[in-house]
Amino acid sequence: MWTLHQFPLCPFSRKVRILLAEKDVEFAMQLAYPWEKSDELMDLNRAGQTPVLSGERGGPLVDSTVIAEYFDETVQKSPLMGSGASARAEVRRLTIWFDQKCYAEAVNPLLLERMYKRLVLRQPPDARMLRVAGQALAQHLDYIEYLLGERRWLAGGSFSLADISAAAHLSVADYLGGLSFDGYPDAKTWYSTIKSRPSVRRLLPDRMEGLSPPQHYDKLDF
Amino acid sequence: MWTLHQFPLCPFSRKVRILLAEKDVEFAMQLAYPWEKSDELMDLNRAGQTPVLSGERGGPLVDSTVIAEYFDETVQKSPLMGSGASARAEVRRLTIWFDQKCYAEAVNPLLLERMYKRLVLRQPPDARMLRVAGQALAQHLDYIEYLLGERRWLAGGSFSLADISAAAHLSVADYLGGLSFDGYPDAKTWYSTIKSRPSVRRLLPDRMEGLSPPQHYDKLDF
Structure with a gap:
């Protein structure tokens, strides 16, 4: 195994x-x-x-x-990269978008300020950095809202690695108290649907020692 | 086209x-x-x-x-991702290594200090940053030397995207005067072989306006 x-x-x-x-x-x-x-x-x-x-x-x-x-x-079950070279290019583009851009601009700063400084460095977070990360996260929610205006899932008609990657990053931001869907109704519905998948539900009970998430974090009705 | x-x-x-x-x-x-x-x-x-x-x-x-x-x-000609899922995993791992780690630690700082500051900001480079980037680059050459101790090409027996990615990053460092193969004989032979490929030879005459490479940059015997 x-x-x-x-x-x-x-x-x-x-x-x-x-x-x-x-x-x-x-x-x-x-x-x-x-x-x-x-x-x-x-x-x-x-x-x-x-x-x-x-x-x-x-x-x-x-x-x-x-x-x-x-x-x-x-593994043939649940193809996650899209069907055809063009569809796969879009899945990969968006996966890289969340793994590199959303991570660097929003999620990594939140992890540094709210997790690493607290658990490892024993320092308070920098309020200015938290504000900048929050603004970046809002821009990524904007983009998700824009994509979902034209598509059922982020990269097109099918659930794909792009949805998984986006959800993984957003769920970490949510745990760290940095996520609000106010003003992003389509993104909220999308995230709610993702949260109800068994694959995602299974990881929501996990806790980082010494750091608790907000009350709504693992609720399907958030 | x-x-x-x-x-x-x-x-x-x-x-x-x-x-x-x-x-x-x-x-x-x-x-x-x-x-x-x-x-x-x-x-x-x-x-x-x-x-x-x-x-x-x-x-x-x-x-x-x-x-x-x-x-x-x-495009079937010249497969670049390796043959079989495990070989492809190794090609992708090393491609990501150079695109993310070597870029962030060595090539991007060199571009910032030697290109962007000169052409856009009109500032002198920061000597300390250049030194840190040079040390990082040496560690990546170390790693290339280690890989080539066991393999003909970086990801195994065949020329792959990992070689292309590494050569692309090293060629930019070389243009910016940041590359020395002293102490890395296998890496030097590998880079010399890469440089003689028509696909690479074709881009070496290119110049960035306002910024010249060192004399040896486009020579096959460097």
């Missing part, structure tokens, strides 16, 4: 947990905090990041996108 | 130029500086980044990885 090296607030680990559940791939989980740079994690992934999936034939699978492509190629 | 929106020192544009040449896909080029945020570029790519490939059926293709996957799916 595969073992996923992850921690509860890592958005890329959440992305992998959701996609493996959608594909009915069984896996065990092992806690790994990248900032602790454990020998085990560094041996599995020289980049020192989560998620890593280890344990079956061949070397460990490193990076959420690598893992997603691997299982979409090897 | 496709049109590639790019600028000469964009490593991700170089990656696309090399892979399109390897696959014999014809394309025109149009200059686009992301920092000018032109309406044309923003309309093609809401993220405002190069490269974008526009012009044939369907929407524009955005992001070098999206473009690479698209052409590897649609």
